[in-house]
Amino acid sequence: MADPLKAYQELQKNFLADVKSERNQVLLGNVYEASIAYLAKAQTKPLRSLVPGKAYFAFTSGRKLSRAVNQRLFVRETDEWKAFRKAVTAKRVPDMDADRITRIIYTVAASFFCFVDLTKEGDQKTPGTFFEYLIGHLFAWRLGVNPKTRLPVLNLDMEATLPTDFVFDLGPDRAKFHLPVKVSTRERVIQVWAHQRVLNGVYGTGRFLGTPVILTETKTDKKKGEVIEICLPDQWRIYQMHIAQLKRIYYLDLPASYARLNEVFPPLSVKPFGHFFAEADTLPT
DNA sequence: TTCAGTAAATGCGACACACG
DNA sequence: CGTGTGTCGCATTTACTGAA
Structure with a gap:
């Protein structure tokens, strides 16, 4: 069986060379497939979800317990990733509904995360970086441009750069994306x-x-086996009104209290990530 | 170009506090 | 006293810097 960690290191080595490349898509898939194969043999344990309408479980191995996985969003069939790849290769706007895309991408991320949870101790950084690779690639692939990771911020007295996760510049007179x-x-x-x-x-x-x-935004209480969501919806509204306006906030596992922000003032559009593929071209308008 | 040493950034469990 | 919110600090990885 392929080692997920080896697959990850291979991805890490190649990722920045050409973020949007098909090669990266293959390498991401390798990490996912190796992780899911590992998890297929792992035990699972149901968690008590305190989030209305959502069920969560965790993978276990020995004394270790993985982070919470959303039952509805996690798909065990690896064919789904293949179907997704086929769809995005064939068309810029894949012929696949948003919810299905969200579930596939969620599964790719969650499977490697849980592998790390069960095989390493206290490693927060690796899953975070993998998620950056995954989303960074998908954005680049969809937009057809490679990102930058830091931007010059100029004024009269100093020259500094702002470290950002990803910034996409589609060229003169076209949109620029700021993608944390x-x-x-x-x-x-x-x-x-x-x-x-x-x-x-x-x-x-x-x-x-x-x-x-x-x-x-879930948090697992491993002692009690309970899952909650940590949300600050009122803070978000204040930030959106008084600091800056974000165009979209995409979630893979969208917290219920943030979904409600779509219906109140100020305008704050929070959506499952799958929608990005269909609406990417119309976001600038 | 490679590599060692250092600094920064990561996510999340642990904690503190207010309230009914 | 349990429950819900919000904040802090830690172990670890990654990015950066400068020397060879």
């Missing part, structure tokens, strides 16, 4: 709005479209 990628944000989400504000100040409001992609 996070596994979860909790209170640190403020950084996303702060960066957007800086970009507005330096390049002009509206030049960069802020489209963060976040996996989930």
Whole structure:
């Protein structure tokens, strides 16, 4: 059986050379397939979900317990990834509904995360980086451009760069995307709005479209075996009103209390990630 | 170009606090 | 006293820097 860690290292070695490349898509798939093969042999344990309408479970190995996995979003059939690849290879706007795409991508991310949870100790960084690779590649693939990871921020007195997860420039007179990628944000989400504000100040409001992609906001109490979501919806509304405007906030596992923000003032569009593929071209309008 | 040493960034469990 | 919110700090990895 292929070793997921080896597959990950291979991806890591090649990723930046050409983010949008088909090769990266293959390497991402290798990590996913090796992880899912590993997890197929692992035990699972149901968790008590305190999130209305969502069921969660965890993988176990010995004394170790993985992070929470959303039951509805996790698909065990590896054919789904193949189907997704076929769809995005055939057409720029894949012929596949948003919910199905969301589930496939969620599964790719979750399977490697759980592999890391069960085989390593205290490693938060690797899953976060893998998620960046996954989403960064998919954005680049869909937009047809490779990203930058830091932007010059200029004024009269200094020259500095703002480290960002990914920035996509589609060229003169076309859209620019500011893409932070996070596994979860909790209170640190403020950084996303702060960066957007800086970009507005330096390049002009509206030049960069802020489209963060976040996996989930769940937190597992491993002692009690319970899952909750850590959300700050009122804070979000204040940031969106008074700091900067984000165009979209994409989630793989969309928290219920953030989904409700779509219906209230100020305008704050929170959607499952799968929608990005269909709407990417119309976001600038 | 390679490599060692250092600094920064990551996500999440642990914690603190307010409230009914 | 349990429950829900919000905040802090840690182990680890990755990015950066400068020397050979």
